[in-house]
Amino acid sequence: MKIRDRELSIPIIQGGMGVGISLSGLAGAVAACGGMGVISAAHPGYRDPDFYRDPLNVNRRCLKEEIAKAKEIAKGCGLVGVNVMVAVQHYADYVRAAIEGGADAIISGAGLPTELPQIAGDSKVLLAPIVSSGRAARVICRAWERHGNRLPDFVVVEGSRAGGHLGFSAEELADGSAKPLDEIVSDVVETLRPYEEKCGRKIPVFPAGGVYDGADIARLEKLGAAGAQIATRFIATEECDAAPAYKQAMVDAKEEDVRIIKSPVGMPGRALFSPLIRKVAELGRIAPSRCLQCLRTCNPADTPYCITQALIDAAKGDWENGLFFCGANVGRIDRITTVRELMDELVTEWRNNR
Incomplete structure (x- = not known):
């Protein structure tokens, strides 16, 4: 499938996970299989000796190095993206570092990335917001049109069963009133239709949060999704950059x-x-x-x-002191596999359920 002018042979995005969970090892392996591997811009330089002295510049340098390593692993296959959280200080610095490093795409959430097109400027990098509602997608499209004269190249739609930071209130998560992912996907797909007509191209939607297997991808595809973003399952792979x-x-x-x-x-x-x-x-x-x-x-x-x-x-694998983000389906993971085996499994299930 095409995302603007880029080719993605397998419509699976590996979700960006920081700190240090998705760097070049994982992202490069996913891209080598034809998907989109994503490096997290959340402190990619945490292992550098100068990290605590000069975190901004160390992170910027290491982010570029990780992109280069991932592309070397991918050997021209797939795409290599970078996830940059809106909530971080120096957001624009990390976006620019990703562009300078040659990232194919920038995916941005943990807040509404309304300023992303202005920061990216004339760069050809693909830009994608992470949203949790059709309303958020509309707000972003309007802001990007008004201030950047462009629209998203694709959109990641994150449901309430995702790992890490969530775009829902604590009350919605506690009482189960958060909208199911399927409903949000249908809402976002419908919201994007007039904007697709304006720009004369598809704006692919990639659902995330609770997407576990290829059958889930096939079900969401029938609602208008182009593929899916999956994160937690990729942690349990040999290539994941986290400690064993x-x-x-x-x-x-x-x-x-x-x-x-x-x-x-x-x-x-x-x-x-x-x-x-x-x-x-x-x-x-x-x-x-x-x-x-x-x-x-x-x-x-x-x-x-x-x-x-x-x-x-x-x-680093410190169970006593660490914060271990994970998705709601983590209990279904029963083994450590390779990225190639996982991607093959997902694609086979997806094709068998289409």
Whole structure:
């Protein structure tokens, strides 16, 4: 399938996961299979010796290096994208670094990326917002038309069963009143129709959040989706950039181990009930020992814990101190596989259910 002028032979996007979960190893392997591998721009330089001294410049340099490594692994196949959260400080710097590094696409959520086209300028990079409603898609399309004279190249539609930060209220998640993904996808597809007519091309929609297998992709395709974005299942692969202990935590997890947490980003999030989450619940707050000024919404004086350090600890496999984001279907994962095996499985199931 085509996304604007780019070819994606398999309509599967691997969701961006930070800190350090989806870097060049995972993204490159997914792209090599013909999908879109996505590098997270959330602290890609966390392993660099100078990270704590100069995080912005280290992250910018390492992001470019990770893009180059992923493209080398992909060997001309698929696409390599970068996920940049709107909620981070220096958002524009990371978007520009991704473009300078040669990313094929920038996917942006954790807030509405209304300024993304202006930051991207005349770059040919594909731009995609992450939305959780047709209303959000409309707001973004109007803003991008007005200020950037362009429309999204594709849209990721994230439902309430996703991992990490969620675009729903804590109340919606607690009482089950959040709209099902299928309804949101239909809403967004319908919302985008007039904009597709304006620009004379399709704006592909990729549902995410609770998409587990190829049968899910086929079902969503019948609602107008072009494919799907999947994240948590890719953690349990040999190529994933996380430590083996993180991968094993996904394999060992059961449905009852998953919690909705309050994130310092200001949004609810879905994660495993690790010792860190238990401690925060008991103590109310774990004061950070340093501040990397990573989030616009975070105040070090009252943040419940340092999300950057918690995610770094998780990426290193530290179960006691880490924040282990995961999707709602994590309990269905029963083994560590390879990206190629997972992609083949997903594609076979998708084709058999079309």
